[in-house]
Amino acid sequence: xxxxxxxxxxxSNEEEPVHLPCNHSTISxxxxxxxxxxxxxxxxxxxxxxxxxxxxxxxxxxxxxEDRKSSTLILHRATLRDAAVYYCILRDVNTGRRALTFGSGxxxxxxx
Amino acid sequence: GAVVSxxxxxxxxxxxxxxxxxxxSLDFQATTMFWYRQFPKQSLMLMATSNEGSKATYExxxxxxxxxxxxxxxxxxxLTVTSAHPxxxxxxxxxxxxxxxxxxxxxxxxxxxxx
Numbered sequence: 001x002x003x004x005x006x007x008x009x010x011x012s013n014e015e016e017p018v019h020l021p022c023n024h025s026t027i028s029x030x031x032x033x034x035x036x037x038x039x040x041x042x043x044x045x046x047x048x049x050x051x052x053x054x055x056x057x058x059x060x061x062x063x064x065x066e067d068r069k070s071s072t073l074i075l076h077r078a079t080l081r082d083a084a085v086y087y088c089i090l091r092d093v094n095t096g097r098r099a100l101t102f103g104s105g106x107x108x109x110x111x112x
Numbered sequence: 113g114a115v116v117s118x119x120x121x122x123x124x125x126x127x128x129x130x131x132x133x134x135x136x137s138l139d140f141q142a143t144t145m146f147w148y149r150q151f152p153k154q155s156l157m158l159m160a161t162s163n164e165g166s167k168a169t170y171e172x173x174x175x176x177x178x179x180x181x182x183x184x185x186x187x188x189x190x191l192t193v194t195s196a197h198p199x200x201x202x203x204x205x206x207x208x209x210x211x212x213x214x215x216x217x218x219x220x221x222x223x224x225x226x227x
Contacts, residue, residue, distance in 0.1 A: 036218075043118075043205045043218035044156070087155075097209045099146040100216060102156040 004088045009107040012078045020073040020106050022088030027068050031090040035062065035073045036100070039084045044102075047073065047086070083110045115139055116208050118219035125196055126227055132192045133222045135206030141186040142208035147179075150203040150221075162189040196226040 005023040012018040024033065035047040048055055048062045050071070055062040061074040075082055087105040119134045135145055143164045148156040160181055161169040168181035178200075180192040189208075193200050206219045 038156075041203075041221065041223070043116075043207075043221045045218065046216070097144060099148075099158050099161060099207065101158070102148075104155050 004090060004103055006086070006088055006103065006106045008104065009109065011109045011111060012075075012082075013111050014080060015077050018075040018078045018082070018108065018110075020075075020086050020088075020108065021070065022072070023070045024088070024090055025069045027090055028092070030093045032093060033062065033064060033068075033071050034089045034091050034100070035060070036087045036089065036102075037082075037084040038087070038105070039081075044087065049091075078108075078110045080110050080112060083108055115210075116206065116217040116219045118204075118206055118222050120222060121220060122223040122225075124225045124227065127197050128195055130192055130194045131196055131224060132190055133204055133206075133224075135189045135191070135208070135219050137187045137208045137210075137217070140208075140210045142189075142210070143186060144209060145183065145189040146207040147181065147189075147191050148205040148207065150205060156205060159191075162191075164189075193224065196224070198226045200224065201226045 032049050032051050034049040036044040037047050038044045048057055048060050050062045050064055063072045085105040085107050087102050089100050115138050117136045125131050145162040147159045149159050150156045158171050159174045162181045162183040164183040170176045178194055183189045203221050203223050205221045209216045
Protein backbone atom coordinates (compact mmCIF):
# COMPACT_ATOMS: atom_id res chain seq x y z
CA UNK A 1 0.00 0.00 0.00
CA UNK A 2 1.18 3.50 -0.78
CA UNK A 3 2.44 5.40 2.25
CA UNK A 4 0.95 8.52 3.78
CA UNK A 5 2.65 11.13 5.95
CA UNK A 6 0.81 13.13 8.59
CA UNK A 7 1.93 15.47 11.38
CA UNK A 8 2.06 13.71 14.73
CA UNK A 9 -0.16 16.22 16.47
CA UNK A 10 -2.15 19.39 15.99
CA UNK A 11 -4.02 21.74 18.26
CA SER A 12 -7.15 23.69 17.63
CA ASN A 13 -9.53 25.90 19.51
CA GLU A 14 -13.15 24.99 19.91
CA GLU A 15 -15.47 26.30 17.17
CA GLU A 16 -12.58 27.13 14.86
CA PRO A 17 -11.86 25.33 11.60
CA VAL A 18 -9.18 22.65 11.53
CA HIS A 19 -7.16 21.63 8.51
CA LEU A 20 -5.46 18.24 8.85
CA PRO A 21 -2.89 17.64 6.09
CA CYS A 22 -1.80 14.36 4.55
CA ASN A 23 0.94 13.76 2.01
CA HIS A 24 0.79 10.77 -0.31
CA SER A 25 3.29 11.42 -3.05
CA THR A 26 3.35 7.80 -4.27
CA ILE A 27 -0.41 7.51 -4.68
CA SER A 28 -1.54 5.45 -7.65
CA UNK A 29 -4.41 6.17 -9.99
CA UNK A 30 -6.62 3.54 -8.35
CA UNK A 31 -6.04 4.64 -4.75
CA UNK A 32 -8.90 6.21 -2.89
CA UNK A 33 -8.02 8.57 -0.05
CA UNK A 34 -9.79 7.53 3.14
CA UNK A 35 -9.93 9.27 6.49
CA UNK A 36 -10.81 7.52 9.70
CA UNK A 37 -10.67 8.82 13.23
CA UNK A 38 -10.31 7.11 16.55
CA UNK A 39 -11.82 8.66 19.63
CA UNK A 40 -10.22 7.71 22.97
CA UNK A 41 -10.84 4.09 23.93
CA UNK A 42 -12.94 3.39 20.83
CA UNK A 43 -12.50 1.66 17.52
CA UNK A 44 -11.85 3.77 14.42
CA UNK A 45 -14.79 5.33 12.63
CA UNK A 46 -15.09 6.33 9.01
CA UNK A 47 -14.96 10.06 8.30
CA UNK A 48 -14.80 10.59 4.55
CA UNK A 49 -13.16 9.37 1.38
CA UNK A 50 -12.51 10.62 -2.13
CA UNK A 51 -10.69 9.91 -5.37
CA UNK A 52 -10.11 13.16 -7.27
CA UNK A 53 -12.81 15.69 -6.51
CA UNK A 54 -13.34 17.46 -3.22
CA UNK A 55 -15.96 15.80 -1.04
CA UNK A 56 -18.29 17.04 1.65
CA UNK A 57 -20.38 15.19 4.19
CA UNK A 58 -21.97 15.99 7.52
CA UNK A 59 -18.76 15.29 9.41
CA UNK A 60 -16.10 16.98 7.32
CA UNK A 61 -14.79 18.07 3.95
CA UNK A 62 -11.95 16.53 1.99
CA UNK A 63 -9.86 18.72 -0.25
CA UNK A 64 -7.68 16.81 -2.72
CA UNK A 65 -4.79 18.46 -4.51
CA GLU A 66 -4.94 18.53 -8.28
CA ASP A 67 -1.95 16.17 -8.57
CA ARG A 68 -3.46 13.98 -5.80
CA LYS A 69 -0.17 13.92 -3.94
CA SER A 70 -1.70 15.53 -0.89
CA SER A 71 -5.07 16.05 0.72
CA THR A 72 -6.56 17.97 3.61
CA LEU A 73 -9.32 16.95 5.96
CA ILE A 74 -11.30 19.98 7.04
CA LEU A 75 -13.39 20.13 10.17
CA HIS A 76 -15.38 23.31 9.77
CA ARG A 77 -16.03 23.97 13.46
CA ALA A 78 -14.06 21.86 15.86
CA THR A 79 -15.78 20.68 19.00
CA LEU A 80 -14.32 19.01 22.05
CA ARG A 81 -15.76 15.75 20.75
CA ASP A 82 -13.55 15.99 17.69
CA ALA A 83 -10.45 15.36 19.80
CA ALA A 84 -9.15 12.13 18.32
CA VAL A 85 -6.42 10.53 16.25
CA TYR A 86 -7.09 11.09 12.56
CA TYR A 87 -5.76 8.56 10.07
CA CYS A 88 -5.27 9.22 6.37
CA ILE A 89 -5.21 5.89 4.51
CA LEU A 90 -4.93 5.01 0.84
CA ARG A 91 -7.11 2.15 -0.30
CA ASP A 92 -6.81 0.65 -3.76
CA VAL A 93 -10.19 0.26 -5.41
CA ASN A 94 -9.14 -3.20 -6.58
CA THR A 95 -8.43 -4.45 -3.05
CA GLY A 96 -11.47 -3.00 -1.36
CA ARG A 97 -12.05 -5.94 0.96
CA ARG A 98 -8.54 -6.08 2.37
CA ALA A 99 -7.65 -4.84 5.82
CA LEU A 100 -6.65 -1.23 6.27
CA THR A 101 -3.06 -0.42 7.15
CA PHE A 102 -2.87 2.31 9.76
CA GLY A 103 -0.01 4.75 10.09
CA SER A 104 0.60 6.83 13.18
CA GLY A 105 -2.06 9.43 12.33
CA UNK A 106 -2.47 12.95 13.67
CA UNK A 107 -3.55 13.44 17.26
CA UNK A 108 -5.88 16.43 17.33
CA UNK A 109 -6.32 18.30 20.57
CA UNK A 110 -9.18 20.75 20.85
CA UNK A 111 -8.94 23.48 23.46
CA UNK A 112 -12.09 25.02 24.96
CA GLY B 113 -25.88 2.69 15.52
CA ALA B 114 -23.02 0.23 15.57
CA VAL B 115 -22.93 -2.25 12.74
CA VAL B 116 -20.02 -4.22 14.18
CA SER B 117 -20.17 -5.08 17.85
CA UNK B 118 -17.54 -6.53 20.15
CA UNK B 119 -17.99 -8.26 23.45
CA UNK B 120 -16.79 -7.84 26.09
CA UNK B 121 -15.77 -4.20 25.92
CA UNK B 122 -13.30 -4.80 28.71
CA UNK B 123 -12.01 -7.81 30.59
CA UNK B 124 -9.56 -8.40 33.42
CA UNK B 125 -8.10 -11.84 33.87
CA UNK B 126 -5.38 -13.64 35.74
CA UNK B 127 -2.18 -14.66 34.06
CA UNK B 128 -2.44 -18.11 32.53
CA UNK B 129 -6.15 -18.02 31.79
CA UNK B 130 -7.79 -17.82 28.39
CA UNK B 131 -10.05 -15.01 27.23
CA UNK B 132 -12.51 -15.04 24.34
CA UNK B 133 -13.53 -11.87 22.48
CA UNK B 134 -16.48 -11.90 20.10
CA UNK B 135 -16.97 -9.76 17.02
CA UNK B 136 -20.38 -9.64 15.38
CA SER B 137 -21.61 -7.92 12.24
CA LEU B 138 -25.11 -6.80 13.18
CA ASP B 139 -26.92 -6.14 9.94
CA PHE B 140 -24.76 -7.60 7.22
CA GLN B 141 -22.85 -10.74 6.39
CA ALA B 142 -19.09 -10.68 6.59
CA THR B 143 -17.16 -13.56 5.08
CA THR B 144 -13.99 -11.86 6.26
CA MET B 145 -13.18 -10.10 9.51
CA PHE B 146 -9.95 -8.48 10.63
CA TRP B 147 -8.42 -8.46 14.10
CA TYR B 148 -6.15 -5.65 15.23
CA ARG B 149 -4.19 -5.01 18.40
CA GLN B 150 -3.35 -1.58 19.72
CA PHE B 151 -0.91 -0.83 22.53
CA PRO B 152 -1.10 2.50 24.40
CA LYS B 153 -0.09 5.53 22.31
CA GLN B 154 0.49 3.32 19.28
CA SER B 155 -1.39 2.71 16.07
CA LEU B 156 -3.49 -0.30 15.17
CA MET B 157 -1.54 -3.35 14.07
CA LEU B 158 -3.23 -6.03 12.01
CA MET B 159 -2.97 -9.42 13.72
CA ALA B 160 -4.97 -11.71 11.49
CA THR B 161 -7.67 -12.10 8.92
CA SER B 162 -10.57 -14.32 9.88
CA ASN B 163 -12.24 -16.22 7.04
CA GLU B 164 -15.63 -17.90 7.31
CA GLY B 165 -15.31 -21.57 6.58
CA SER B 166 -11.54 -21.67 6.44
CA LYS B 167 -8.45 -21.06 8.52
CA ALA B 168 -7.45 -17.61 9.63
CA THR B 169 -4.47 -15.90 8.06
CA TYR B 170 -1.98 -14.52 10.58
CA GLU B 171 0.41 -11.63 10.11
CA UNK B 172 4.09 -12.23 10.53
CA UNK B 173 5.10 -12.47 14.17
CA UNK B 174 1.62 -13.29 15.49
CA UNK B 175 1.45 -16.72 17.15
CA UNK B 176 -1.51 -18.63 15.76
CA UNK B 177 -1.53 -21.06 18.70
CA UNK B 178 -1.76 -18.22 21.16
CA UNK B 179 -4.38 -16.17 19.35
CA UNK B 180 -7.03 -18.63 18.23
CA UNK B 181 -9.48 -17.30 15.69
CA UNK B 182 -12.74 -18.98 14.76
CA UNK B 183 -15.11 -17.56 12.15
CA UNK B 184 -18.14 -19.55 13.22
CA UNK B 185 -20.73 -17.97 10.95
CA UNK B 186 -21.20 -15.17 8.45
CA UNK B 187 -21.79 -12.75 11.32
CA UNK B 188 -19.47 -13.94 14.08
CA UNK B 189 -15.74 -14.20 14.58
CA UNK B 190 -14.04 -14.93 17.89
CA LEU B 191 -10.52 -14.27 19.10
CA THR B 192 -9.29 -16.37 22.01
CA VAL B 193 -6.15 -15.27 23.78
CA THR B 194 -4.82 -18.48 25.29
CA SER B 195 -2.69 -18.61 28.42
CA ALA B 196 -2.74 -14.84 28.64
CA HIS B 197 0.20 -12.99 30.13
CA PRO B 198 0.59 -9.33 31.15
CA UNK B 199 2.31 -8.53 27.85
CA UNK B 200 -0.94 -9.54 26.07
CA UNK B 201 -2.72 -6.64 27.77
CA UNK B 202 -3.91 -4.46 24.91
CA UNK B 203 -6.87 -3.01 23.06
CA UNK B 204 -8.21 -5.55 20.57
CA UNK B 205 -10.31 -4.25 17.69
CA UNK B 206 -12.16 -6.12 14.99
CA UNK B 207 -13.23 -4.88 11.61
CA UNK B 208 -15.53 -6.25 8.95
CA UNK B 209 -16.17 -5.26 5.34
CA UNK B 210 -19.75 -5.42 4.16
CA UNK B 211 -19.54 -8.16 1.54
CA UNK B 212 -21.92 -6.44 -0.85
CA UNK B 213 -20.24 -3.01 -0.87
CA UNK B 214 -16.79 -3.39 0.70
CA UNK B 215 -17.52 -0.65 3.27
CA UNK B 216 -15.33 -1.27 6.28
CA UNK B 217 -16.76 -1.08 9.79
CA UNK B 218 -14.96 -1.30 13.11
CA UNK B 219 -16.05 -2.65 16.46
CA UNK B 220 -15.88 -0.62 19.63
CA UNK B 221 -12.80 -2.46 20.81
CA UNK B 222 -12.12 -4.80 23.74
CA UNK B 223 -9.62 -3.82 26.39
CA UNK B 224 -7.82 -6.80 27.89
CA UNK B 225 -5.89 -6.44 31.13
CA UNK B 226 -3.93 -9.46 32.31
CA UNK B 227 -2.84 -9.35 35.93
